[in-house]
Structure formats: C-alpha cells, structure tokens
Amino acid sequence: MISQLPIINLVALLLMAIMVPFIKKISFRATLWLGGILLIGVLVSSVFIFIHVANVGDIIYHFGDYESFLGIEFKVDPFASLFTLFVGTLAFIIYVYSSGDKTEGIESPEFSRYYVLYFLMLFAMFGILYSNDLFNTYVFIEIISLTSCAIISIKRKKEPYPAAFRYVLLNEIGSLSFLFGIAMLYMISGHLNIDLLANTIQSGWTTLPINIIFAIVFMTVGLSLKAAIFPFHIWLPDAHASAPSTSSAILSAVVVKIYILVLIKLILKVFGVELFASLGMDTVLLIFGGAGMIMGSIFAMTQKDLKRMLGYSSVSQIGYIVVGLALMSDLGLRSAFFHIISHGLTKAALFLSVGIVIYLKKSRSVKGFEGLGFQIPIAMTVFGIAAFSMIGIPLTSGFIAKWNLGIAVESASQYIFLGVIVISSLLNAMYYLPILFAAFLKDNPEHQEKVSIEKIPAAMLLPIVVLGLSILLIGIYPNLLMQLIDLVIARL
Amino acid sequence: MNDTIVKSITRLVIPFVQVYGIFIILNGHVSPGGGFSGGALLGTSLILYTLVFGAIKAKHKFSHKASEIAESGGILIFVTVGLIAIFVGMPFLTNLAAGFPAGSAGAILSAGMIPIIMIGIGIKVASTMITLFHKLIEEVIQ
Numbered sequence: 001m002i003s004q005l006p007i008i009n010l011v012a013l014l015l016m017a018i019m020v021p022f023i024k025k026i027s028f029r030a031t032l033w034l035g036g037i038l039l040i041g042v043l044v045s046s047v048f049i050f051i052h053v054a055n056v057g058d059i060i061y062h063f064g065d066y067e068s069f070l071g072i073e074f075k076v077d078p079f080a081s082l083f084t085l086f087v088g089t090l091a092f093i094i095y096v097y098s099s100g101d102k103t104e105g106i107e108s109p110e111f112s113r114y115y116v117l118y119f120l121m122l123f124a125m126f127g128i129l130y131s132n133d134l135f136n137t138y139v140f141i142e143i144i145s146l147t148s149c150a151i152i153s154i155k156r157k158k159e160p161y162p163a164a165f166r167y168v169l170l171n172e173i174g175s176l177s178f179l180f181g182i183a184m185l186y187m188i189s190g191h192l193n194i195d196l197l198a199n200t201i202q203s204g205w206t207t208l209p210i211n212i213i214f215a216i217v218f219m220t221v222g223l224s225l226k227a228a229i230f231p232f233h234i235w236l237p238d239a240h241a242s243a244p245s246t247s248s249a250i251l252s253a254v255v256v257k258i259y260i261l262v263l264i265k266l267i268l269k270v271f272g273v274e275l276f277a278s279l280g281m282d283t284v285l286l287i288f289g290g291a292g293m294i295m296g297s298i299f300a301m302t303q304k305d306l307k308r309m310l311g312y313s314s315v316s317q318i319g320y321i322v323v324g325l326a327l328m329s330d331l332g333l334r335s336a337f338f339h340i341i342s343h344g345l346t347k348a349a350l351f352l353s354v355g356i357v358i359y360l361k362k363s364r365s366v367k368g369f370e371g372l373g374f375q376i377p378i379a380m381t382v383f384g385i386a387a388f389s390m391i392g393i394p395l396t397s398g399f400i401a402k403w404n405l406g407i408a409v410e411s412a413s414q415y416i417f418l419g420v421i422v423i424s425s426l427l428n429a430m431y432y433l434p435i436l437f438a439a440f441l442k443d444n445p446e447h448q449e450k451v452s453i454e455k456i457p458a459a460m461l462l463p464i465v466v467l468g469l470s471i472l473l474i475g476i477y478p479n480l481l482m483q484l485i486d487l488v489i490a491r492l
Numbered sequence: 493m494n495d496t497i498v499k500s501i502t503r504l505v506i507p508f509v510q511v512y513g514i515f516i517i518l519n520g521h522v523s524p525g526g527g528f529s530g531g532a533l534l535g536t537s538l539i540l541y542t543l544v545f546g547a548i549k550a551k552h553k554f555s556h557k558a559s560e561i562a563e564s565g566g567i568l569i570f571v572t573v574g575l576i577a578i579f580v581g582m583p584f585l586t587n588l589a590a591g592f593p594a595g596s597a598g599a600i601l602s603a604g605m606i607p608i609i610m611i612g613i614g615i616k617v618a619s620t621m622i623t624l625f626h627k628l629i630e631e632v633i634q
Contacts, residue, residue, distance in 0.1 A: 007584045011571055018564040064577075064585040 002052045003059045005045045006076050006130050009084075010123060012038055017119035024112040032099045035115060039092045042126075046088050050081040054487055060132075068132075068193050075132035075195070078488040083261055084129050086341055090254050090348055091122050093463045097352050098246035100459025110154050114247075117154070121147040121250070125258050134182045134270075135192045137262060141178065141226070144258065145171040148251055152243040160242035167239040170225055170232075177222030184215040185270070194269050201271060212271075213279065219266055220281060227259035228315055229285075229322050230292030237299075237311030241364070245355030248307060252314045253348040257340050260321055264336070268492055273328050285326035290420050292319030297427035305364050306357070309431060310350055313390060316424060317343045323420075324405050327412045330489055335404035337485045342389065342397035342474060349386035349467035353379045356456055356464070366435065373440035375454050378461055380439045382468035387432035389471050392425045397474040502544045509537040517614035521606040522598055527613025534614065535621025542622075547629045559623045566616025573605050573612070 016038050023031045053059060053076055061074040095118070124143035131137050145168065153164035182192070188204035188211050191197045205212055221232075228236040236256070240248045267276050276282060296316025303309040321343070324336030356379040357372065358364055373380040389398035402421055409417040474481055513533030520526030542550035577586035588594055592604030600607065 004578055004584075007578070011575065011584070014567070015571060018567050021560055021564065062583055064587060065583050065589055 002048060003061060005049050006059060006061060006074055006126075009042050009045055009049075010126055010130070012042060013119050013123040013126065017116050017123060020112050020116045020119070028112070031112070031115070035119070036092075036095060036099070039088070039095055043085070043088045043092055046081065046085045049076060050078070050085055053078055053081045058491075061130075069191060069196055072136055073132045073193055073195075074130045076130055078484075078491045079261075079265075080129040082484055082488050083340075084126050086344060087122070087125050087129070087254050087258075090344055091118075091250065093466060094246055094249050094253075094348060094352070097249075097355070097460055097463040100457040110156065114151065114154055117147045117151045118250070121151070121255070125254065128258055128262060132194050133192050134185070134194060134197065138175065138179055138182060141175055141259075141262070144255060145175060145226070148247075148255055151247045151251070152239050154247070155242075155244060163235075163238035163242045167235045170235045174222040174225035174232075177218040177225070181215040181219035181222065184211045184218070187211055194265070198270050198272070201275065205275065212275070216271060216276065216279060216281060220263065220285070223259045223263045223266075224288065227256050227263065228318060230288050230295060230315060230319055233292070233296070233315040233318075236315060237303075237308045240311040240314070241305055241307035245307075245351055245358060248310075249348045249351035249355070252311065252351060253344040256314065256318065257321075257344060260318070260325070260336075260340065264325060264333070267325075277328055282326045282328050285322055286414070286417075289319045289322030289326055290417060292316060292322065293420055293424040294319075294427070297424050297431070301427065301431045303431075304366055306354055306366050307351070307364055309366060310347070310354065313350075313428070313431075314343075314347060316428070317347070317390070319424070320401070320405055320421075323417060324408060327408050327414070329408060329412055331404070331408035331411055333489055333492075334482070334485055335401060335408045337488065338397075338404055338478075338481065339401040341481060342401040342471075345467055345471050345474070346386045346389045346396075346398060349382050349464055349471060350390070352460075352464045352467065353383040353386065356460055357383075359456070359460070360454055369435050369438040370442040371439070373436075376456060377453060379456065379464060380436075382464045384436050384440070385468045385471055387436055389475070391429045391432055395472065395475045397471050397478070400475055400478040498544055502540060506537050506541060509540070510534060513537065513614075513618070517610055518600055518607065520610040521603040522600065527610040528617050530610075531614040531617025532621060534618035535625075538618070538622045539625050542625060542629065547626065547633065550626070554619075554622055556623075556626075559619045559626075562615050562619035563623065566612045566614075566619065569612030569615070570609055573608050576605075 016035055020031055023034060049059070059076040062068060063072040121144055124140040124147070127140040128137055131140065149164050149168040152167060153160045185197060186192060188208045189197050189200035191200065201212065225232040240252050243251060267273065293316050296312050296319060300309045300312035300316065303312060317339070321336045321339045324332045324339060356376055360376060361368060385396060389396035392398045392402040402425065406418060406421055409421070513530045516525035516533060517527055517530030520530065538550065538554055541553060574585040577590035578584055580590045582590045587604040587606070594604060595602030
C-alpha cells in the first residue's frame with residue numbers, strides 16, 4: 001500500500017487542480033478548505049513515505065507494470081522524499097497565507113485560476129522529485145515553467161507582462177537546452193531511465209565523448225538558466241518582483257530550488273562526480289556561485305523596490321548553494337542541502353512578511369519603514385528574524401548554513417571562498433539592517449499619533465509566525481535537520 | 493467572411509472531418525492514429541467553423557462552459573481509468589493485468605483500457621485547441 005502513496009499524492013494534486021473550476025461554483029470557501037485538507041493529506045503521506053523509505057528502502061514504482069527500460073519509472077529515495085516533504089510543507093504554509101490574502105492584486109475571478117495553477121505547479125514539482133526518467137523530468141519542468149509564467153502575470157495589469165514574457169522566453173531556452181542534452185544522452189545509450197543511463201555513461205564516454213560533453217554543458221547551462229545561477233539571473237528579479245507576494249514566495253523559495261535539485265540529481269546519478277569534475281565543470285560552477293554571492297548582494301543594495309531587492313538577494317543565496325554543490329564533496333553537498341531548506345524557509349518568511357507590509361503601505365518602496373515595527377510588530381519581527389538568517393547571525397538557520405559551507409570550503413582548501421562568504425554576509429547586512437533600523441528604532445514623523453498595532457488577518461499572520469519559529473528552531477537545533485540530510489547523502 | 497461558396501463548402505465538409513476525427517480516435521489502438529491526432533482533427537473542424545461563421549456563432553456551438561467541462565472531463569477520464577488499477581492493487585495505469593477485458597485483437601473493443609483513454613485524450617485535445625483559438629480571437633476583438 002505504501003508504495004502507492006507517491007502516485008496517490010500526484011493524482012490528488014492533479015485532481016484538485018482540475019476540480020477547482022467546478023467546486024468553486026458551489027462555494028469558494030469550500031474549495032479553499034478542500035485544498036487545505038488535501039495539502040495536509042499530501043503532507044501526511046509524504047511523512048509516511050519518508051519514514052518508510054528511510055527505514056525499509058527505496059520505493060520503485062513502474063507505471064502500468066512495464067519493465068523500467070520500456071516504461072516510466074518513479075524512484076522514491078530519501079533524497080526525493082525529504083525534498084517533497086520540504087516542498088509540501090512550504091506549499092501548505094504559503095497556501096494558508098494566500099487563502100487569507102485577497103488584497104494584493106489577485107481579485108476573485110483570478111483567485112480560482114490562481115489555485116488551479118498553484119496545484120498544477122505542486123504536481124509538477126512532486127513529479128520531478130519522484131521521477132527516475134529524464135524525459136518525464138523535462139515534461140514536468142515544462143509544466144512548471146508554463147504555470148509559473150501564468151502565475152507571474154495573473155494580475156492582468158500591464159506591469160508584469162514584460163517580466164513574464166522575458167521569464168518564459170529565457171526559461172524556454174533553458175528547457176530546450178535540457179531537452180537537447182537528453183537527446184544527446186539518448187543517442188549514446190538508448191535509455192531515458194536514470195539508472196540505466198548511468199550504467200552506459202562510462203562506455204559512452206569511450207565511444208562518443210563529444211555527445212557527453214555536449215549533454216553536460218547544455219544541461220548544466222539550461223538548468224542554470226532556470227535556477228537563476230549568477231550570469232543567467234537577469235529574468236529573476238523582475239519576474240519575482242512583479243508577481244503577487246504569495247507567488248513570489250513559492251517561486252523564490254521552492255521553484256528555483258527544484259532546478260538545482262535536478263542538477264544535483266544529474267551530476268550525482270547520471271554523469272557521476274568524476275566525469276563532471278574531469279571536464280572542469282565544477283570550477284565553472286564554483287566561479288558562477290562565487291560571483292553570484294557577491295554580485296547578487298551588490299545588485300540588491302542598489303534596489304529601491306523591496307521585492308526586487310529580495311529577488312537579487314535570492315540570486316546571491318543561490319550562489320551559496322551552487323558553491324556548496326560545486327565543491328563536489330559530501331560536506332559541500334551537506335551545506336548545499338541545508339542551505340536549500342534554510343533559504344526556502346527564510347525567503348518565504350521574507351516575501352510573506354513583505355506581503356503584509358505591502359498590504360499595509362500599498363507601496364513596494366524600500367523607504368518609509370519608519371515606525372513600522374510598532375504598527376505590525378509580528379510581521380516585522382518575522383522579517384527581522386529572516387533578515388538575520390539571511391545575514392547569517394547565530395541562532396538562525398542561515399548561520400548554520402553558512403557555517404557548514406565555511407567548513408566545506410575550508411576542507412576543500414578553497415580558502416578564497418571563506419573571504420567571499422564573509423564579504424557577501426557583510427553586503428547582506430548592508431541592505432537588510434537599514435530596513436530593520438528604520439522599522440524598530442526610528443519614529444514615524446508623519447503619523448506620530450497613529451502608531452498603533454494594525455489588524456492583520458490571522459490567516460496571514462499564522463504562517464509567517466510558523467516560518468519565523470522554524471527558522472529559529474533549525475538555527476538552535478540544526479541536528480534535527482542534519483540527521484535527515486546525512487541520511488539522504490549516505491543513500492544518494 | 494461572407495462568401496456563399498466558402499460557407500456552403502464548410503457546411504458540407506465539417507461533418508466529414510468530425511466523423512473522420514472520431515474514427516481516428518476510436519481506432520487509435522488498431523490502426524495508425526489515436527487520441528491526439530483525432531482530437532486535433534475534431535478541434536480543427538470547429539476552428540474552421542469559427543473562421544467561416546464568426547466567433548459569436550461559434551460560441552453558441554461550443555461555449556466557454558462546455559470547453560471547461562470537456563477539458564477537465566478529458567483528464568478525469570484518464571485519471572479514473574488509471575486509478576482503477578490502484579484499487580485492484582496494481583501500479584497506476586496497469587492495463588490487462590488489472591482486469592480490463594482484452595477483447596478480440598483488431599476489433600474496436602479490444603486492448604483493454606486503451607480505447608477509453610484515447611477517448612479521454614481526444615476530448616481533451618479537441619477542447620484545448622478550440623479554447624486556445626477562441627481565446628486568441630477574443631483578445632483580437634477586444
């Protein structure tokens with residue numbers, strides 16, 4: 001029975017997506033409740049899957065009972081199940097927030113469409129993580145790019161359209177280079193299944209090395225383009241800034257990470273670390289990541305739009321993950337996985353608390369935070385915790401992530417990156433701290449008498465409080481998460 | 493388009509195109525063809541109708557509501573057929589082993605669940621094509 005759970009998760013998300021247009025006619029509240037219950041169910045079953053996979057062994061699922069060289073195969077290992085748990089948890093938190101947030105541009109006719117896209121996107125993300133088949137991964141990647149393009153431009157205003165168009169153009173280039181890489185691999189092996197492909201890579205390397213070089217380069221560049229790794233990041237700030245806050249939260253915290261996870265899957269399971277490193281691709285990723293860590297922060301400092309600033313901050317944080325991955329060691333991978341989860345929580349907390357600020361101020365400017373810490377104390381406290389986590393101040397999860405990256409960098413004797421981490425953290429502090437100072441230490445001269453606690457819907461506050469607490473929890477007890485990550489790496 | 497020749501030829505051609513589309517959908521597992529190509533034919537026939545008789549008249553033939561139902565319905569057919577296998581205890585989308593009748597080879601009612609799935613795909617593809625086309629036309633009109 002438990003081996004059927006992954007597919008039941010997928011089918012449940014897909015069915016929810018296509019049922020929304022029908023149920024919303026009866027009652028929209030009922031739709032929201034149903035979606036919430038369904039997400040809880042998916043989460044619970046993901047927990048069961050994780051426990052089963054961790055204790056018993058991988059779940060291998062053949063669609064239609066065909067052999068793996070004929071049909072489609074799902075392989076749920078600790079890697080897939082841990083990250084589906086991560087995706088599901090964040091998706092549920094953001095879902096609760098979005099059900100309370102009817103303010104920021106999404107109006108009721110678009111609201112049901114938003115949830116159709118949301119569940120389709122979740123469906124595709126779960127599918128990518130479960131799938132053990134490259135072409136299937138490509139199909140799910142396409143579903144994600146189309147749904148996220150629609151979610152960016154859902155507001156039916158002029159402003160997000162160019163951003164969404166640029167997003168879809170660049171992402172299509174990314175998808176197509178990924179597809180080209182798949183074609184190259186298929187040419188040498190005749191398989192799309194990841195396990196079978198991995199067996200033939202070594203013999204392919206002796207017969208048709210040019211194919212493998214093309215495949216590695218095209219797939220890495222394609223996925224970097226979609227994951228907004230530094231020189232390919234130009235679409236991210238616009239796209240994430242012009243989307244509604246809830247969409248930016250899911251796009252920045254989860255969707256971008258999925259592509260990095262696909263890249264990790266490719267490097268570790270298909271090509272193998274030695275082959276990837278012998279082509280010097282690890283150095284390329286290391287340079288991209290290091291440049292992203294610095295440049296993302298520098299770009300973020302110059303932004304006047306709060307959400308664009310957070311977008312550029314994502315670029316720099318993705319740099320940390322890429323550096324961890326590019327070290328090609330267990331320690332580096334450990335820090336990359338930790339950072340993926342830590343940054344997911346942190347960036348979701350930032351975008352959602354900024355959503356409350358926008359809800360209150362009706363503007364996205366970095367200025368005008370004076371006294372806001374007293375008007376919306378909870379939201380600004382969570383913003384503060386998340387900002388500390390971004391900077392890497394102890395007791396937050398960001399500190400543990402950077403600490404682990406530092407250890408990994410040190411043991412790989414890439415000492416220059418220790419300096420890069422410190423500089424990037426200082427740059428982070430330079431653009432997050434002024435906001436916090438303004439919010440908590442300055443008075444609002446205009447509404448001196450109006451400094452009172454504003455009423456914010458509970459459905460918007462509860463999720464960000466949970467996010468803030470979990471950032472602290474992971475920061476204080478990192479081993480809770482580290483044990484799981486060690487298990488993932490041991491079985492990868 | 494106010495051309496009598498085009499209009500009457502279209503009226504004449506559409507039923508044949510649609511019957512051919514249904515034929516292709518239903519015979520997908522016996523001869524070349526299948527849900528996608530047959531659905532595309534069905535979709536094209538309605539696109540032809542829209543082109544010749546205008547968007548307003550076409551909306552009466554195939555309204556927004558109908559396309560919504562058809563689109564979700566197509567997936568629903570596919571997923572429920574797949575889920576039957578799970579209830580029997582086999583992997584998702586298992587065909588004959590899950591108890592679908594095999595039928596005699598070459599007949600339309602054969603190959604277990606494939607004809608049912610093909611119908612679902614056909615409905616989905618046809619309605620998607622029409623919806624996309626109508627959406628584009630609406631944007632132009634506005």
